[in-house]
Each structure stands twice: as structure tokens, then as C-alpha cells.
Amino acid sequence: MERIGVAILGATGIVGQRFVARLAEHPLFEIKYLSASGRSAGLKYGEACTWRAPGRPYGGLADRIVEETSPERAWAPVVFSALDAQAASELEPLYAASGALVFSNASSYRMHEDVPLLVPEANSDHLALLEEQRRRRRWRGGIACNPNCTTAILTTALAPLHRTFGIEAALVTSMQAVSGAGYPGVSALDISGNLIPFIRGEEEKLETETAKILGTLQGGRVEPAGFPVSATCTRVPVRDGHSVSASVRLAGNPSIEEVVGCLKAYRSPLADLGLSSAPEYPVTVREEADRPQPLLDADAGDGMSVSVGRFRSCGILGLKFLALGHNLERGAAGAAVLNAELWVSAGVPA
Amino acid sequence: MERIGVAILGATGIVGQRFVARLAEHPLFEIKYLSASGRSAGLKYGEACTWRAPGRPYGGLADRIVEETSPERAWAPVVFSALDAQAASELEPLYAASGALVFSNASSYRMHEDVPLLVPEANSDHLALLEEQRRRRRWRGGIACNPNCTTAILTTALAPLHRTFGIEAALVTSMQAVSGAGYPGVSALDISGNLIPFIRGEEEKLETETAKILGTLQGGRVEPAGFPVSATCTRVPVRDGHSVSASVRLAGNPSIEEVVGCLKAYRSPLADLGLSSAPEYPVTVREEADRPQPLLDADAGDGMSVSVGRFRSCGILGLKFLALGHNLERGAAGAAVLNAELWVSAGVPA
Amino acid sequence: MERIGVAILGATGIVGQRFVARLAEHPLFEIKYLSASGRSAGLKYGEACTWRAPGRPYGGLADRIVEETSPERAWAPVVFSALDAQAASELEPLYAASGALVFSNASSYRMHEDVPLLVPEANSDHLALLEEQRRRRRWRGGIACNPNCTTAILTTALAPLHRTFGIEAALVTSMQAVSGAGYPGVSALDISGNLIPFIRGEEEKLETETAKILGTLQGGRVEPAGFPVSATCTRVPVRDGHSVSASVRLAGNPSIEEVVGCLKAYRSPLADLGLSSAPEYPVTVREEADRPQPLLDADAGDGMSVSVGRFRSCGILGLKFLALGHNLERGAAGAAVLNAELWVSAGVPA
């Protein structure tokens, strides 16, 4: 089978490199273009950035010339966008209008009501919003988003609990890794041996995106989940892996055993679709007293499985636990690639 | 005025050194003895440990011989205990029986009903439990405890809110510094670039000690505060300073402005007693979007002021904010010294 | 072909786990026994330690029962020893006497004159010392050592320079990773944001072992290389990967171009033996101004290639450069496994 050509927008950044690493030998996709901002355009990929992703350096594409980000210079039927929000606002619609399907990691269009915001294990049916989107915007292609990194990790863990029991409230504190801020991102003088209890816009994203993701598709639009989410987001001196301390009220107040049993039994609804980036068990339950830990668990399931542990009773909301996932994989590049795999699997015409 | 002689038990450890630093030139107290376990006894203090506290190395006592911890070898009318829980269980009663007043940082006796567990700004009246303690235990001296480090920091911030509004629930996630685990404590391989979401016994301490501290003295015993506390405690790669992400339900649901106003106006009830270790304003309100931070704020008020910030509405409990304090000062050595200063000020007979 | 059974002594430690990871699916060797000290013996491997190595957790042997370290409880014809020096002094001879060939990472026997101290690319002929060793000690098996971690990395880089030009002096400062001290090893309070300019015994090892490794086998014994080595060893807050700042005087004072050309052209003398752990190019020349770096380069060649860079003139000794290698692979477990592969390849009878 011929692989589908893809362009990676913003390929030199932290998330862009993860796209390259994940797509370099992908069974469905073939990298046609690597794009970046004007400063890097024209350079070889190996000269344009320092490789910080796992696997073969530069995904084997060190000699590929980086193109400027525009449909004229770097077009493919499937586009993965690691652009920042401002660039994404301008450029992603140009790609969508030109017929490309954009799988975007940017925040720009996530909350637009005709844009699917996907955690495929939770809401693969939301992909149907693409039709409405094309109609409204007269686009031949489209935009499908993955959530904010912390939201992606949290909702992957919450989805089976919401489906099984029904969530009534979720109060979380995140402890987020430095790579989530991109490169150069956070100054060593700010974060080494320190903690910054603020990440601009993050708490709002966590609160609003969670509701959309766990919402239900009704009459061509998403009815947000009705439970309140309250988030505090902090930055900690960890390289990769966002941790979330979560307290949750579940309908019917199930026992800890019932909750853990539900998560252990949770096999991915995508498990039989043969998607490369979909772990069979999207949630890994750790039994140890001191897990999950970023250094030990962020790479679980090739970075796509969310590790959870320390399930205990909460005297206020009923249940508390820890969740952890890889912010660059389940929280960014891997999420977008999984969205694209889902879309191919669903047979949605490009 | 002659200064009161003191012995510091466990003087070579992280907290013991902070006792030495704080007491080396104290107006009320004079260090008579430095004690440690048998391995260090007989050595000069400067040989027995590496100095890691601020100020003059070894508090100027590098040549002082370290004594073994026992009332026979190292006695003074006032004793500061930085012993671990097991040693404290055995040794602190011996000191108390022999007539010494022990200001203990150990967890051993904190929850005994006749032992005052003090955050002086919050519950200086609990000191009265000492009388009951002496009667029951037939001790000529006694034991007064300061709380667990995180509890001390949290309750310092909660006390004025509880007094003014009444707390109905408190749900917290702590991010605790490495120095809280003592020396050698945590392995660099475990914590560098990582986060450990578990500290043995810590969550229980936070939940039970908070209730006792904010409880009321009635008929010679403490009636615990009635509101539920739910805690998640984590270790982060920070040297000094415990952070707490707190969500709180207050009676009457006051506005953010009322809450912040209450804390800004909060002058220490001890402010006029002239206690060296009592900051006039025990709670420092930070207005910046990204404070409090351990590196920038742990030393506020000589380590005795708790910095708070990021007051926001919580869609579930009403209020959320961050609190941060120095775990070795407000959370340990400074707390015990303040307790002793309060006791002298109160004129309680030794 | 049937694989040779191996026992891993000290399998729960940092180096032991690397042995397990490297041998779990090795074409020549099959893990028969995992041993540890009495405290861990009898436990399942997955319970006896926290897995910190790459690859499949516990090498897939989480359920294997850990045996006590003794030839009676855990014997195989090939033994990999990650024991500490004291245990190795006692136990390795028991294994050697019982007929096992011990590939040891311990320092105990490295400098014994009848024990080969191997960096196979540099001195594979030293393996012949085994015959003398068996004769003298009346052992049916034997002991072959890999060097101290820093020495292994340095000599891998120096070997082609010594062979091609002749080294006349080497003055080095190492900056060594925390994992080199084992687990729990270094306290986070000592090393986080700090540097410790001392590692006990390390400088002596670097100075004496280098001379033995680069020495020549003459009449059944090794004549040490005659040039002086001067070492300063420091510990830095890096997880894996030892860096060495090296200044070297070469005979004939070759140009920087000649030196770099020599290293770039350096193909492993083992390259055609088909050894799994032998990289074709044991030395990787980095051209970037700011490489090699531990985080980016320690894993080169599966941890077995030493990265070098920043070749410049030194106004005092003629040449200076940086070298970096993985202390747990080229410097420990990988080195011992390569030694064993070499031994099998050489057809030395067990």
C-alpha cells in the first residue's frame, strides 16, 4: 500500500522533532516536507536544530531541506502542525482551505465548535464534526485538534471513569515538565531547584477542554460534559512527563476497588483497529506506593499510555489518585498522529 | 538577664543545624550542649558533620564536643529535639521526667491528647495542655511539639481564614523539598529531574495534625476542628521550601477580595510580645502572577513567614491558592524555637 | 547454537540491571541466575529492586527468584560480576576456582599482574594473561576485568592516538555522572546544583589502569605504558555519561587535522568478529562546537561508542579535546559483556 504523504509544520521544535521521530518509519504516512519559520527555511534539517528526540537522529532526515511554512512551499494531503498558536491561527486555515487535513497540536482552533478536539479512546465520534466544519468554512480539507498536553493526559484517565460511573467534579493540581514549554522555553535560572506555580492559560485550557472532550455529540455539535473542573497548574524541574494530582467525585460513590477494577479492565475501544499509536491499554495501573513517576513511567506504551496510581479515598470528593503521561507524546505529537491514524481508519475522505 | 541554657538533641542533622544557627546568638537561650547519636559523640561538632545551614559555620561552635543524647550527658532546662521519631519516643520522656521542657520537632508525641501541638499564631492557648501533661505523666518538665513541616506551613496560612470565615473543607496537594527528608535522605538518582508522588505518613499527618492545631481548647482538652482535610503529598527536586496547592471551602463563601483582604490585614497575635522568631506578618501575600516560588520566597521573614498567592475562585470548593513556607524554619527548627519563646513569654514555670 | 549460561552477580544494582538489560536477549548468552546479597535473596527480581535500566522492565525476568551470591546457589560457566570491591574480593575467586570465567566490573583484581584488564579494541591480546592466571592460582576458571568507568572511556579514545602517534603525557579532568556512584549513591542534598571535586580512589585508578591497558604484553606479563597520566576527578549533577577534558602530548606533535583524521579513520580492530557489543567505530568524532554532551551523546553506539570533540591546540601539551562515554555501558556492563564476547570469539576454552 502506498503511504500517505505528510508535511510537518514547525519541524525544528521540541514537538516537531517528536513528529519526525514518530513518523520517520510509519506504516501509513511518509514525510514529504519539513517546514519551519523563515529563519530555518533553506537549511538542512540537521543544521536547523539540535536533535533532542529519541530514536535515529533527525529521523534519518538530517539532509532534508527545511521549507518555509506555507501551502505553496510545503504541502501534503495530511499535515501535522506543531506551530505556535499565533502562526497556527494564520497558517492552518490556509492548509485546510487548500484541501489538506491538518492534525494540529496548537490551541488556536481547539474550542471552535466545529473543530473536533480528540482523545480518540474517549470521543472518536467527534471526528464527525469535520463535515460540519467543511460545510461552514467551505474548506476542502479541515482541522482536527488534539488537546493541551495536561488535558490529554487527564482525560485519557478520566474517560473510562466518566463512562462507567459518571464524573460529578474533578479538582486537579498538575506538576508539569519543562519540555512542555518548548525550546528554549524555561530559563535554568528560573526552574532549577525551583517550582513555578503558574503556566499562562493552562488552567483555563484544562477546565474548558476537558468538558468538550468528555462531552457528547448531539445534532452535529458537542454538548460539553456538565461537571466542574478546577485546576491549578505548576511547572516543576522535570524534563518530560506531566503529573496530575486528581480528586474526583463519581456518581454513586464507587469503592476504590471498583474504580481500580474499572481501570484495569479498560481495554482501548480502538484496540482492534490496528492503529500504530494506540496502546491496547491506554491506562496503566501502578500498584507500587510511590508511582507513577515521570522518570520511570512517562515512556509507558511508547509514551501513549497514561500511568495512574495511589488510588485512595478523599474525605471531600470521594476519590483521589495520581495520573502521569508523556506531555510530548500522549500530550502532543503522539496524540496528533493517533488522530490521523483514526481518521485513515475511519475512511473519512480527504 | 541571664540566658536560659539549652541542649540541642540531634544537632548534626539538617534540622539540628538549623537549631544551632537560630540559637547561636539568641537573646533568651544559650547553647549548653550539642548531642548526637553514639557515632558522632565525642567528636568536635565541626568534625561530626558538614555544615549546611546559613550563617556562621557551625554557629561558631565547631570545636564544641558532641555529647551522646541522654539526660545524663547533655541536659539543660530547655531542650530542642531534632531526633527521629524512634529516638524521640524513647529519649524525650526521659528529658521531660528529669525536669526539662522539650520543644520537639519529632512526630512521636504530637497527637497525644495531653501534648500541645503548636502554631503559636493559631493556638498559643494550647500551651495550657502542659499542666495536664505533667499531672498525668508525673513529669517535672514536659513536651511541646511543633507540627509536621507541611502542616505548619498550611495551618499558618489557614489560621486567619478559619478564624475569620470558618473553614468547611480543605483539599491540598503538596510539593515538598528534598531537605524535608533529612540527610542523606533522598538519592539523587531518585529525585533529580523527577517527582515522587508519595511521602510515607505525610498525608495522614497533614490531615490529623491540622484538625488538632485549628481545634479549640475545651475543658483541658483539644476539640479538633471539624472540617475534612484531604491531602496528596509529593516530593519535588527543590532544596528548601514546601509548596501547597490548596482548595478551600469557606463558610459564607467570601469573595476573593475579602479573603485577600483578611490575609493582608492579618497581624500576628504575638506581634507585641517581642518574640525573636515571630514575624509581625506571618502570612505574606504575593501579588505577582507566578509567586510564591521556593527559590524566591522560602526565606521570607527569616523563614518564618508563609508566602501565599494566586487567589482564585474554585468552581468546586470556592477558593484556591498557593502557599509556601520554609520547611526547616516555619516547618521545623524555627517553629520549635518560637514555641520556646512563647513559653518563656507566657511565664510558664519550668 | 546453544547459548552459554550466565550468572549475574549483584543483579539488583545499577550496573547489575544494565547487565540484565544487555543480556536479556543476547545471541551468545542466556541468563541462568540473578544473584544479590542476602537481603534480596529469595525475592522475585521485580520485588527486589526498582528497574532503572532501559528496555523491557527487569529484562522480562521480574518473576525470577534472586539467589544469594555463591557458587553453590548461583553458578554458570560465565559469570558477570557487578559486586562491590569487598564482596568481589571474596566471591570472585570462589567462582574462578569452581571453573567459571568471571567478567568483573569490580576493582579488586584489576591491577593484579596475572589478570587481564581489557578494553578489547586496545588490548585484546592481554586476554592471554588468563593462562598464566590459571597456572599460578590453580583455577579452572578465571577472572577478566574491565576498567574503572572513566578509564574505560578515556582509553577507548586514547588507544588509536597512542598506537598511531605515541602518547607522551595525558592530563585530564573528569566530570562524572551520579550513576557512577551506584544506588542510593549520592545524596540529592550533596549534588543537586552542586559539584563535588573528589571521588575516592578514582584519580589513582585512572592513572594506574590507563598505563596497564595501554601497556604491552611481553613474556607473559604487561609492561605498562610509560607516559605519565595526571587526573582530577569530579562529580557533577548529570545522570549518565562521564565527560573528560583531556590535554595530551603526542610524539611528533601532529597537527589537529592529523589527530582528527586518525580518529575518524579509526575502525574497530574487532569490527569483523561479529561481536554484538562492539561498535564498528568505537570513537565518534563530533564536529559541533559544543559537543560531546552527556544528555545528547552518552547513548552513542548503544552506549559503547566514545564521543570526542573540540580538538584544539594546547599551548602546553600540544593537543586538547573532550571525550565522553556512557559510564554504565562502555564504562561497566557493556565493557564486561564485550570482554566475554571477545573471549568466546577467541575460542579460549572455559
Place this chain on the structure above:
Amino acid sequence: MERIGVAILGATGIVGQRFVARLAEHPLFEIKYLSASGRSAGLKYGEACTWRAPGRPYGGLADRIVEETSPERAWAPVVFSALDAQAASELEPLYAASGALVFSNASSYRMHEDVPLLVPEANSDHLALLEEQRRRRRWRGGIACNPNCTTAILTTALAPLHRTFGIEAALVTSMQAVSGAGYPGVSALDISGNLIPFIRGEEEKLETETAKILGTLQGGRVEPAGFPVSATCTRVPVRDGHSVSASVRLAGNPSIEEVVGCLKAYRSPLADLGLSSAPEYPVTVREEADRPQPLLDADAGDGMSVSVGRFRSCGILGLKFLALGHNLERGAAGAAVLNAELWVSAGVPA
């Protein structure tokens, strides 16, 4: 006595803040102006930057308005410059021409032959170059420089050895703190748990500035010291404090005891001048096996004393040892202030 008014150029940066902290309550100097680049000009100092220096936040000047850096907007007879090299090139001559004496931390003019490059304990006589400078450049004021941070630390330790024995060669590897790169400076993703073996221009500065500082004033110009210096400079994940591993050849090859004795006996030649920033003993000899360490020793002598230790024989150059100093104090702000104190003491007319 009336204090001399000073302006601090680049007051919002890491070094600028150290100037403010050191001058806020200085007996000779009084801060008249704080300047910064256009972006900060017009803001209150407390709004223009986050305070990262020790002591009272913002030196008590949080409400002072920051001026744009120019003699028209922020002039005083004494100027401390924490400008970057490019800004210093343009602005410092304007100040000097206008009659101000500029004590500069910038590299721009250090190697100009009529500019004194001072480590006052080593070469206070070089201050006389100012006369030549004024004559040549027709300046009413002038520029006096302190060295590069690492050079300042190294030469403070080398000066007494050079004077007593005569240095014949010095080969050094530095391990430099992150604060040396300013703010935001180094990305946490680059340096956390890593080491960067390159700092642009640093090795050249160390090699050339050392020769000038330890050179001799002859006939109105400095004859550089004749011995070769070879430097390798690296960045390590340490906040403050540059370490130097030094190997030195001394004339006459004195014993370790003679060298250590020389340094222990070394009382500052400035000791009787009453300069606030001049420690009586500029070099502190540490006897412990594992010192000096940045975390424990950088603040020695209020950051102005260089700690040395681990004196050993070097088989190649004769002597090796470690030196450590505070890069922001002895290596930057403190050095410039000491230069100014020396100048006042010397009675040089402004």
C-alpha cells in the same frame, strides 16, 4: 563624609542586581541612578525585573524609576557597568568622555592597552594606566575593567603563587555556573542534568586576560606575564560559583607544603586600606578532601574570597589543585566595586 553618587548601568540583569545589593548600603557610594535598556526604562525597578540577588529585595529601591542608559539620563561621577559587550562598546566611552569613571564588568575594553584590567590584590598598580588612557583618549573620566569571571577567580588564587614562586605554565578546566550566562541565559532543556563543554570566547579570555593581570607595569604599559595558559571551559548545572581544576608548573618546583603554606600565609596587600569589599584573606585554603564546592563555598568572604583545596602533585606539571569563587561577586559585581573602592582609596582624582 558625603558619599559619592553612582549610576548602575544594566541594573535589571543578574550582575546589575548584584551591584544594587552590594551598593545599597555602601559606606562610600550612594546609588543615584539605575539604568536599563529602553524596554525597562520608565518602569519602577521593582516592576522591571524579578529580584534574584541576596539581601533586601531590590536593595530597597523597588520604587526607583529605571532610566535609559545614557549620560544624559543617568549620570554620576562613578558608574558601574553591567552592560553587555555591545552596549558597553558604545556607551562606556560616552560616560568616560563626560567625566565619569566607569568600573566595567564588560569585556569590551579589557584588553585595550591603556585600560587597567584589575584584580586589586594582584595588580593595584595597573590603575596608573588611567592617566595614559585619559591622555590618549582625551577623556575627563575613564574606564577600569574587572576580568572575566573565571579569570578573576583563577588569578586571585594564582597571584600569590606567581609572586612567591613564579608560574611557568597553567593548564585549567573550568566548570562554570549557569548564572554566568545571565538571564534568561541557558535553557533548562540544555543544562538540566547535562554539561555543555563550550562557552563562546571564554577560553580565549582566560588565556589572554590572565597574562595581562599577572603582567608587570613597565614604562606606562603592561608587559604580559610570559607563561602559557591553556583553558577548557565548560558549563555545569550549578547556580552560582565557578570551579577551576588547575595544573600548574612553578619555578623551583616547590613542595605541596610550601605551596599550601604560601597560600595560608597570604594576607591581602589591601588589608590595611579598609576597603569594604576586600577580604583580609582573599584565598581560603580548605583542608577537607572534597572541597571546595560551589554550594558550600561560593559565598566565602561575602563572595570575594576564592576557596582552594585538594593540593596534590601532578606528574606532568608538578602541582594540581581546585579553585572556586563566586562568579557574580569576585567574578563580576564585587570585583568592580572593589576596583572603585581601591580607586577612592588611591586618591585618584575623578
